[in-house]
Amino acid sequence: FVHTTAENWPWHGYVLAAHLLRALNGLLGLGTLLFVYGSGRFLWPDSSTKAVLATALIAFLPQFTFLHGAINNDGLLICLSSATLWQLLRIWYKPLVKPRDLLLLGTTIALAILTKMTGLLLLVLAVMVIVLWWFSRQPSTDLKSSTRIKQLLLLILPVLLISGWLFWRNWTLYGDPTAANQFVILARGDRQYTLRQVWADMDRVWLSLFAVFGWMNVRPPTWVYGVWQGIVLAAAAGGGWVLARSRQRPLTVRSTFLQSPAPWLAAWVGLVLVAWLRFMMQTPADQGRLLFPAILPLALAAAHGLSQLRSRIIPWLAAILALSTTLTSLFFVVPQAYARPRIITTAEIPTTAHLLYEEMAEGLILVAGEANTAVSHPQQLVPFTLYWQATQPLTTAPTVVLKLFGRDQAVLDSQHGYHGRGLYPATLWPQGDAIIVEEVFLRPDAATAVPT
Incomplete structure (x- = not known):
């Protein structure tokens, strides 16, 4: 919604x-x-x-x-x-x-x-x-x-x-x-x-x-x-x-x-x-x-x-x-469940996050990402934090495909949807230094070996 x-x-x-x-x-x-x-x-x-x-x-x-x-x-x-x-x-x-x-x-x-x-x-x-x-x-x-x-x-x-x-x-x-x-x-x-x-x-x-x-x-x-x-x-x-x-x-x-x-x-x-x-x-x-x-x-x-x-x-x-x-x-x-993602500035990105600055779509940059757990197990939620930035207004809401890889590049889980679980699509984001903090969760398949 x-x-x-x-x-x-x-x-x-x-x-x-x-x-x-x-x-x-x-x-x-x-x-x-x-x-x-x-x-x-x-x-x-x-x-x-x-x-x-x-x-x-x-x-x-x-x-x-x-x-x-x-x-x-x-x-x-x-x-x-x-x-x-x-x-x-x-x-x-x-x-x-x-x-x-x-x-x-x-x-x-x-x-x-x-x-x-x-x-x-x-x-x-x-x-x-x-x-x-x-x-x-x-x-x-x-x-x-x-x-x-x-x-x-x-x-x-x-x-x-x-x-x-x-x-x-x-x-x-x-x-x-x-x-x-x-x-x-x-x-x-x-x-x-x-x-x-x-x-x-x-x-x-x-x-x-x-x-x-x-x-x-x-x-x-x-x-x-x-x-x-x-x-x-x-x-x-x-x-x-x-x-x-x-x-x-x-x-x-x-x-x-x-x-x-x-x-x-x-x-x-x-x-x-x-x-x-x-x-x-x-x-x-x-x-x-x-x-x-x-x-x-x-x-x-x-x-x-x-x-x-x-x-x-x-x-x-x-x-x-x-x-x-x-x-x-x-x-x-x-x-x-229905709360909007947090909005911070670039300076507030934690030092533990990995800086990426990957342009995922025109005007949409994945600034950083962070895995919030050191150990993962089958069927256990693995939390990630993604830091996004919109450099210009977006006319259409892009979808995001997230994949969790394990040993030998085996796909453990994947998600396909809009930003903010559909609650806050990128077309509504502010532009400039504003960083959108998005919490996502992936769940490894029980039948797949999970790296720790």
Whole structure:
């Protein structure tokens, strides 16, 4: 992402629009948190502890924070999905369902469909929940068949009126009402992955559930993943403890479970997961954000599991550690990844650097270079510092090819890209005595002998 002086304050034009869209996405994230808290209060009306904990886990999730600081449609889909689940919980605990409840629910689902086709799964879930509500909350004799049909129509009608045109458009243009085939075409066709091949990519998906920024190319320190994996394991341990205790009274627990919203909340996670797996088998989609429409039940389950542990300190310790991961990502990881290269003068070039003064392109000189490590090992990053100078304005941004050579001139690694990782191309550099300091990293191949 190239940032120029056009982005300085006061904002105007496309820069102002970008900041407004980012602010809107932030508000959508706040809306998601409110729906998570509200859903938690439906589940646990006697105490707000679990609801607050579930909300905190999402708010302090680095990937959630990053996602809602960028411009995308994921934030809107996550918010609308959470709003739909909140409305379904509200209906579930009501003795009677009013027509306006169903109309509002259908409208929310329609907006989710217009945002992303994942929203269509919400309609499947909503119909399932309404049917379950009939049999779990009302004796079969209390509701006439005509009343049930009317309720389904009140739910489906807004979906058809608001989003139905999109299915017709997609069918007319692409021959697919969901337009999913266009994503497959853009990825050069159906790759026909098996589940085993999808599983091979799950490490990227798992990590990006917690914290992978940029376009899947910026990662925080390893301890950030350790914290979140610890939270998941602790929540799973708490859930296992609940299951172990439930064996002492299986009939009571089974009856309570079936009367609760837990089955269909779990079904929503399953629907999102199955749809994602199907899409992943056709085209690359190994990003955890695609599972975030199901973040509400996942957070509620995690909060419940953590709350079952014997120590009362663990749930809040988890929240504090989660907050530390977000603060680290927000104030250190992301700013450093997108920081511009330093600008110094010729006199400030360290004496340890090797002076080169090689003209690499017209008006572009590589003044010096320095290897910042004395010993290198396979698969270990090798840092270099390059010192560049622009002697005249450049009309086009040149690309740089870097190669790391080992014994017998074997190429250990290579990179090809713009200066400053694309953040600060040479067309923006000042001319004259200004020296651009660029930090680069190369990684030797594990199969190649590395000189030390």
